[in-house]
Amino acid sequence: MFKNLKIFLHQGKQFIPDVRTAKAPGVFRGRPVISTEAVDEKAFADTCPSGAIGTSPVSIDLGKCLFCGECERCFPNKVHFTDDTHLATNVRERLIIREGEDKPIEVDKDAVRPEIRGIFSRSLKLRQVSAGGDASCEAELNATGNVQFDLGRYGIEFAASPRHADGVLITGPISANMAKALELTYEACPEPRIVVLDGTDAISGGMFAGSPDLDRSFLDNHQVDLYIPGNPAHPLTVINGILDLTRK
């Protein structure tokens, strides 16, 4: 008992007081800023292993970017990854960053379904489905629940059963073997329900895009309410993304 209390006291204050404005420590490869400097666009695009770089105008699609930093290393004057962790949005096109742009990525409030802000703004339970996820996004989701990030303070939690959930949060590129289980899990959630894609693999398939062992047809049939880029997505990106989606 006393030992427990001693340990308890030794922890000090661990929680991050304001997750909305908290910064990731040290270097964090977050939202990129692309300068207007003229470069060989094809050579620049070719540095990207996952085909995230587009040309004329030069752009980086964060839905495909694996944040490996290869483009910044090869073209340090052309692109710089800032420490901005706020990367999530509900509009897929907003993940495409064009050269010369330096503005925050935001949720388009007008495009959010009215029931999300009406019903889920104070309490949201999500069923997480890993469908080919590599366990890094899953590890970071678990970290959102630790005493530092403490996602639960916002009334947001991961539910054990889809019957208790308000939607699914998908990690991984959606392997063919998980396609049916994902569909069944989604169908088991009561309506209204939301779909969140966590991590670049979920948004575009990442390095696995085009593999015959994937089946991404779920995304053709259901509307996605939130895209959270990252490899894996940082807990701050996840929490702020969900808050931006659900809070007025």
Add this chain to the structure above:
Amino acid sequence: MDNKVLNIKNGSCVKVSEIPVLSYDCFRATTLELMSDKARHCSSYFAYPCAEGLRLMMCIADDTAHDIKVFACDVNKGDSLVSAAKDCLALERYEREIHENWGLEFEEHPWYKPVRDFMPGKYKFFEMEGEELHEVGVGPVHAGVIEPGHFRFICNGEDVLHLEIQLGWQHRGVEHLMLSKKRTIERVLLAEGIAGDTSVSHSTAFAGVWEALCGIQPDKSVLWARTLAAELERMANHTGDLGAICGDVAYQLGAAVYGRLRTPIVNFSQRWCGNRLGKGNVRPAYAPYAFTEELRQQLLSDLKAYERDFLEMSDKIQHFPGVLSRLDRTGIVTTEQAESIGAVGMAAKCAGVCRDTRASHPYGVYGTMDIKPVVKDTGDVLARTELRIDEVKQSLAIVRTLLEDMPAFNTQVRPMGEPMADCFAISLTEGWRGEICHCAVTDADGELAAYKIKDPSFHNWMALALAVRGNEISDFPICNKSFNLSYCGHDL
């Protein structure tokens, strides 16, 4: 024996023509003879297309001779072969995998069930008859935030008689993509994604294979950085697992403290390479992120704070009956079982089998460090818990030793050239779960003809299935957590 096998060291590259090609009878007999020695285990066994038929490639690691015995066998597509697994259980999953990927038949195989390609909903699980028995199916979607897999229990009341584990849900086609993606940066990113919680050790294994194929010896600073990153990865994962184990026995203080102690380790990784899980920190031939004096001071102070709280918490759970009563003598894997299924890493070391690549087949700068593997002999959940605590202490010591002798860094990309033609390369690393093995074979043009990945979970899932027999089904979560095996690393 000498003319039947080629003895090579970890991280080496040989001409394919140097590898002895045996008849299947001889191949099988040689395999069984080598595997009869407990100091040896199968690190990889795979098939790849060669000329008109298939070539079987066997890689058996010898922990006392510190080398890897490699030999091959040419067979025709559609051949039916006498199973070696019927006499050596450790090979059973390899044979099933070869059957599934290439259509070879293995006669008298002990349990010919699918490895990954099981057509969800169609596969018929193992059944037992009995009025008292009932089945419990769990997954693929589990209650927690973890990866998918299906567990089928056959229980007598509360007791588990049998557990069948069906994996494959996570299959993404990594090995296929390794061949179809042609650039090194693409392949290294694939390697990081094999198991994202082990990205450092898997990308180190990839880099080892690639450097061997290209004939490059990386600088000491590169090896030093990989070793440091791998130990930080081990500490972070072990700490997180300890928190999860406490959570599963409803000891909230432990869950909270270990949960938050993982943070300074992963945050340090981010300070160093920009990614909390070490993705991006390992590239073939060079170290992309310099380790500076400022980082050194940061890490030393982070570790000092971490160690104080880690030791205090660990001392508490190791003397707290509320926790110990759930861990002690739960989920036992015996030494015989661990040896027979070819367990590696934690699953082996907790059952008295000393198998640690860092000591037996050293790579990076481990060769200069005299690593003494932590070994426990009770094989239960408590052993796997205490092993993590002891390995974290060991990693702390390794990291501090590394920090005393910090090399100068050159983060310039080093040109690699092309992989040599008609070669075979192998690279073993000790991920936090155990031995990782990557093998590559190149064709006459220097293109990859085969790339084989083996995650330690490939061996160790069977250990979990054996561990829960005779336990209450309510102890399954704690057993599962004590192994914390990789689904995606197995499913590839």
